[in-house]
Amino acid sequence: MSLSDIQSRLNTAANDAGRDPASIELIAVSKVQPNERVASVLGEGHRIFGENKVQEAQGKWPRFKETYTAVDLHLIGPLQSNKTRAAMELFDVIHSVDRPKLATSLARIAQEIGTCPDLFIQVNTGEEEQKAGCLPLEADGFIQDCRVMDLPVKGLMCIPPADETPSLHFALLAKIAERNGLSGLSMGMSSDFEQAIAFGATHIRVGSAIFGDRVYS
Numbered sequence: 001m002s003l004s005d006i007q008s009r010l011n012t013a014a015n016d017a018g019r020d021p022a023s024i025e026l027i028a029v030s031k032v033q034p035n036e037r038v039a040s041v042l043g044e045g046h047r048i049f050g051e052n053k054v055q056e057a058q059g060k061w062p063r064f065k066e067t068y069t070a071v072d073l074h075l076i077g078p079l080q081s082n083k084t085r086a087a088m089e090l091f092d093v094i095h096s097v098d099r100p101k102l103a104t105s106l107a108r109i110a111q112e113i114g115t116c117p118d119l120f121i122q123v124n125t126g127e128e129e130q131k132a133g134c135l136p137l138e139a140d141g142f143i144q145d146c147r148v149m150d151l152p153v154k155g156l157m158c159i160p161p162a163d164e165t166p167s168l169h170f171a172l173l174a175k176i177a178e179r180n181g182l183s184g185l186s187m188g189m190s191s192d193f194e195q196a197i198a199f200g201a202t203h204i205r206v207g208s209a210i211f212g213d214r215v216y217s
């Protein structure tokens with residue numbers, strides 16, 4: 001697999017769903033990948049990247065941003081409240097807003113610095129103990145609370161349970177987004193992004209299918 005293969009599969013899936021491929025952002029998830037692979041995808045002209053850890057991203061993206069202009073960086077992993085400011089300084093979009101304490105912290109710092117990344121609220125659609133995200137039943141209330149705080153909520157994000165049919169989760173996320181008037185849907189990864197597109201994904205997060213397997217040391 002490579003960037004151009006994934007882009008053409010995105011185009012096909014969008015066309016099959018009667019959607020404009022340009023309405024779907026391909027986030028290249030570069031976590032854990034060696035810098036050479038990331039540089040190579042940057043060299044192909046891609047500019048939208050995702051990382052799941054603030055500290056890891058701080059270690060590599062400031063330098064890439066000096067070399068390559070107009071990088072759009074997305075935080076897709078859980079955010080600890082004590083890293084809120086660092087995340088807001090580095091990332092253009094945060095996909096993992098999932099609890100009142102974090103929302104409060106984002107709102108306070110946004111007031112102070114006068115800007116805020118675009119935000120997605122993560123919903124734990126599978127209600128898994130170990131997974132981040134607000135529960136589906138709490139989502140409407142939490143979205144409302146974030147709006148009251150003036151946070152720029154653009155959409156919802158989910159990571160379906162590994163052992164379940166992802167489409168049920170994509171459909172649930174789309175339903176919650178629709179009834180709350182949110183247009184952004186961050187869903188779909190290497191193994192299921194075409195299904196996610198069929199269910200309305202506006203942001204797909206694809207790592208290994210672009211970069212190859214992640215090698216954890």
Ligand SMILES: *Cc1c(COP(=O)(O)O)cnc(C)c1O
Nearest residue numbers: 029052076189190205206207208
């Ligand atoms: C790692 C990760 C991805 C990408 O996973 P792949 O299976 O490599 O495409 C997508 N979303 C989140 C939240 C991740 O942490």
